[in-house]
Amino acid sequence: xxxxxxxxxxETLPLRGARCRLDDIYARVLRGFSGPEGVAxxxxxxxxxxxxxxxxxxxxxxxxxxxxxxxxxKLLVAEMTAxxxxxxxxxxxxxxxxxxxxxxxxxxxxxxDMGMDRDRxxxxxxxxxxxxxSLNAYFTESVQSPAYFRLAVDVAAQQAGGYFLQRLPGVLRxxxxxxxxxxxxxxxxxxxxxxxxxxxxxxxxxEESVRLHTEQPLxxxxxCSRKRVERMLVSLGQAEAEETLATEGAVIVTCEYCHEVYxxxxxxxxxxxxxxxxxx
Ligand SMILES: [Zn+2]
Numbered sequence: 001x002x003x004x005x006x007x008x009x010x011e012t013l014p015l016r017g018a019r020c021r022l023d024d025i026y027a028r029v030l031r032g033f034s035g036p037e038g039v040a041x042x043x044x045x046x047x048x049x050x051x052x053x054x055x056x057x058x059x060x061x062x063x064x065x066x067x068x069x070x071x072x073x074k075l076l077v078a079e080m081t082a083x084x085x086x087x088x089x090x091x092x093x094x095x096x097x098x099x100x101x102x103x104x105x106x107x108x109x110x111x112x113d114m115g116m117d118r119d120r121x122x123x124x125x126x127x128x129x130x131x132x133x134s135l136n137a138y139f140t141e142s143v144q145s146p147a148y149f150r151l152a153v154d155v156a157a158q159q160a161g162g163y164f165l166q167r168l169p170g171v172l173r174x175x176x177x178x179x180x181x182x183x184x185x186x187x188x189x190x191x192x193x194x195x196x197x198x199x200x201x202x203x204x205x206x207e208e209s210v211r212l213h214t215e216q217p218l219x220x221x222x223x224c225s226r227k228r229v230e231r232m233l234v235s236l237g238q239a240e241a242e243e244t245l246a247t248e249g250a251v252i253v254t255c256e257y258c259h260e261v262y263x264x265x266x267x268x269x270x271x272x273x274x275x276x277x278x279x280x
Contacts, residue, residue, distance in 0.1 A: 004215035007055045008201060010208050014170030015180060018055035019163045019197055020218070022047050025086050026153070026160040028220040032259035037155055038098040039073070039090045044153030044160035045131045046078040047088050051218060052149065052164040053110065053135070054080050061115035067127055067134075069106035072096030085221030087257040100129050108134045110142075139166065148181040152189035161193050180204050222258035229253050229262045230272055238273040245269055 005020040026044050033040060050065040057063060066077040078088035092098045100106070106127035113120045123142035128134040132149045139147035147166040153159070163184040167177060183204045184192070201210045233241050233251065241264075244251045251264040264272070 003218040005051045005055050005218060006197070006215045007213045008197065008210055010205065010210050012208050013176065013205065014168040014172050015165065015176070016168060017163060017165040017184075018052050019161065020048060020051040021161040021193070022051060022086070022218060023159050023161075025218060025220045027158040028258075029088050030155075030158060035090065035092060036098055039076075039092055040155045041153050042073070042076055042098070042131065043078075043088050043090055044155065045151045046076050047086060048151045048153065048160050048162040049131055049135050049149060050078040050080050051086065052162055055216075056143075056166065057112060059114065060112050062111075062113040064109075064111040064113070066109045066111070067100075067106060067131075068109065069103035069127065071103035071106065073098045073100075073103060080218075081221065081223075083221075084216060084218045085223075086218055087220060087222045089256045091256070100127055100131065100134075103127060108138060110138060135164075145169070146177075148184065150184045150192060152192045154189060154193070159193055163192065176205070220258075222255060222260070224255040224258060224260055226262055233264070233269075233272060241269050241273070 003022050003024050005018055007016065007018045009016040022044075025047060029043055029047065030040060033043070046065055046067070050063060053065065054063055061082055063080045064077065066075065067073070068075055072093040073090065074093065075091040077090075078086065080086045107124055108127050109122055109124050111120065111122045123138060125134060125138045125141050128137055132151055135149045136147060139145055145166055145168065147164055149162065149164045151162040165180055165184065183200070197212060201212070204210070232253070241251055245266050250266075251269060253262045254260070255262070
């Protein structure tokens with residue numbers, strides 16, 4: 001198993017945390033990606049942030065972490081299913097410098113989808129200068145349980161991982177929180193990615209015992225399918241499909257997450273709209 005998340009907690013302190021490693025998922029997301037390095041890095045960060053945040057959630061069907069703005073980075077989104085399937089993509093203005101500074105009206109949204117006929121709820125915070133700072137703010141403002149994130153992404157090596165700590169209800173000394181967060185804040189991304197939690201977590205509070213849960217496997221997975229694309233084409237309408245056919249010779253839809261290409265020739269489109277009824 002290469003990609004996973006893993007929770008841990010201190011038995012006698014109101015403090016928990018998690019770590020994750022997403023190299024395969026990140027490499028798969030970068031395959032077929034040809035945008036600026038800034039976006040490549042943010043894709044890794046949003047995946048890591050979501051995998052860590054997911055360790056605080058129960059009974060969800062799907063989690064979505066998304067940033068939106070009117071600036072050069074239009075959209076950054078990562079999704080995770082209850083089974084541990086993850087995917088992500090970004091949309092940006094070509095040629096623009098993409099980072100979180102100078103993004104007007106930028107928001108970070110965390111959506112918890114509980115499934116078919118159950119609730120869906122969303123937490124929103126204003127986007128800060130980094131995703132780390134935005135996630136910390138989300139936990140302080142929306143969850144009201146302070147958290148500290150460290151997201152480590154090496155674009156060239158296609159490595160992505162991280163740690164996070166969360167204060168739980170109960171009395172944790174300010175000094176203890178500072179010591180714990182300092183432990184995951186210091187050092188290079190590479191040293192953090194290499195660190196063995198069995199060795200370094202007990203060093204934070206040598207007097208207290210820390211427990212690690214088993215690793216939860218995570219994988220890349222995309223929910224796109226030809227049927228879903230057909231439904232989307234039907235909802236756009238026959239006129240639009242025929243117009244594309246006339247100008248392009250075929251209707252070609254590429255999944256923004258996995259880059260799968262769905263091609264519809266004129267006969268496919270004719271069948272799809274046969275008798276004016278959607279097939280699905
Ligand atoms: Zn796809």
